[in-house]
Amino acid sequence: MPDISQVLSDTFLRTNALDPRESGNKTYSISQLAKEFDITTRAIRFYESEGLLSPEREGRNRLYSQRDHTRLKLILRGKRLGFSLDEIGELFELYDSSSTGELAQLSRVLEKIEERKQILKQQLEDIQLSLHELKEFERQCRQRLRQMRSNH
Amino acid sequence: MPDISQVLSDTFLRTNALDPRESGNKTYSISQLAKEFDITTRAIRFYESEGLLSPEREGRNRLYSQRDHTRLKLILRGKRLGFSLDEIGELFELYDSSSTGELAQLSRVLEKIEERKQILKQQLEDIQLSLHELKEFERQCRQRLRQMRSNH
DNA sequence: ATTGACGTTGACGTTAACGTCAATATAATA
DNA sequence: TATTATATTGACGTTAACGTCAACGTCAAT
Structure with missing residues (x-):
């Protein structure tokens, strides 16, 4: 087994x-x-x-x-x-408990995984959105700097 | 102006x-x-x-x-x-202070932006790595479930 | 006239994730 | 032998981000 x-x-x-x-x-x-x-x-x-x-x-x-x-x-x-450390502990327990081979545990593990994936995907979206916005902001800053220089 | x-x-x-x-x-x-x-x-x-x-x-x-x-x-x-809320406050201040049109402020803004971008990119890597690992773990869980079913 | 929904300002409580001592032990080095 | 570096176990302190009262004001509806 x-x-x-x-x-x-x-x-x-x-x-x-x-x-x-x-x-x-x-x-x-x-x-x-x-x-x-x-x-x-x-x-x-x-x-x-x-x-x-x-x-x-x-x-x-x-x-x-x-x-x-x-x-x-x-x-x-x-x-x-x-x-949080508690959540990290939960994940460890899940990995460990999955080694008992119990079917019920396995589906709970899958649920938890799905849960985490959703959170992570949300964070990924947030980050990508923020990165875009930061880049746009940076672009406008640089443009403004050029204007200031060309105006002496 | x-x-x-x-x-x-x-x-x-x-x-x-x-x-x-x-x-x-x-x-x-x-x-x-x-x-x-x-x-x-x-x-x-x-x-x-x-x-x-x-x-x-x-x-x-x-x-x-x-x-x-x-x-x-x-x-x-x-x-x-x-x-943190403090960091969020800093970002707000940066956006607001950039409206004064001071050149020194602008470059500080750019620094902060770069700082944030680095952190965000690091987080993005972390998340993508973790998503991969979670998917792999999920795949193996499902495979295991199939084995258990085929063995009656 | 009172009930209920909504608002306000304190002020104290709570949880997470450690920091910061203090007092002590041990092992190697000068 | 004294110092230094490293380790240990308490035990109390700290910060962030609110929660949870308490005591009160205001306005509309019953």
């Missing part, structure tokens, strides 16, 4: 992570991640407290796997797209 | 508004606007307290002109695009 999460695109989640130290997978400290993504360690810990990350521990210290790295990337992209 | 704000696209601001009652321009009450844009009157008053709107008064009551109507539409679009 193949697991849906296993066929997900590389850019999405990889579940069934092995122990980071036993396998040859790269790991990260919290400050490494903070530096790479240009955020604070406080933010990273906060995401964990909200259930968006769950790194291993090496003693007291957090040890982040590739999966955590990917998740963090997704969190930040989600934020750029205007999603 | 033509005013830049006068050559702005219809979808942007119209300044130099006349008295709403003397001219034949349509006006709105606060609850009319609230209903049309599906927001609360509280929100509209809040936008005013933040300097984003400045409707006339008919006695104590607020009287909104076409210009206010347009501004409100822009506020909401800005919010959908992820801008």
